[in-house]
Amino acid sequence: MPHHLMNLRHVPDDEADEIRALFEQHGVAYYETPPSRWGISMGGFWVHDADEAERARALLQDYQAERLNRQRAAYQQDLDAGRVRGFWARLRHKPVTTLAACLAMAMILLLTLAPYLRL
Structure with missing residues (x-):
């Protein structure tokens, strides 16, 4: 086997x-x-x-x-x-990409928690 x-x-x-x-x-x-x-x-x-x-x-x-x-x-x-590089160095070197990733994470978190926040 x-x-x-x-x-x-x-x-x-x-x-x-x-x-x-x-x-x-x-x-x-x-x-x-x-x-x-x-x-x-x-x-x-x-x-x-x-x-x-x-x-x-x-x-x-x-x-x-x-x-x-x-x-x-x-x-x-x-x-x-x-x-x-940490977060701040990434933000300094690639601000658009870093902010877009943060925005995407915030949207996913908001969509995930939205049903519970409405209670």
Whole structure:
């Protein structure tokens, strides 16, 4: 019976490539199903054997912990270098886009809460 290891929906290409390389490096007999274009099927990495699934999950857990640390360190470097922009910086650099997004959020909130506000 197939064992689903990881969902591939919203997984960046570099992460999927690193996981493929990890599985190939450790000799995990996996197969992959791609996510659908419209988001109906999730796609993912799969194995047939339960023992292989346990080994692959352990590898994935270690890899994801290491990737989390790498991504947090990269984010902190970007934050320290001033490359990460907050709301006010976005408003300064792209005022029309930022205000349009805020207006859209306010309209959605108003439409959502309108029935309750009329009570």
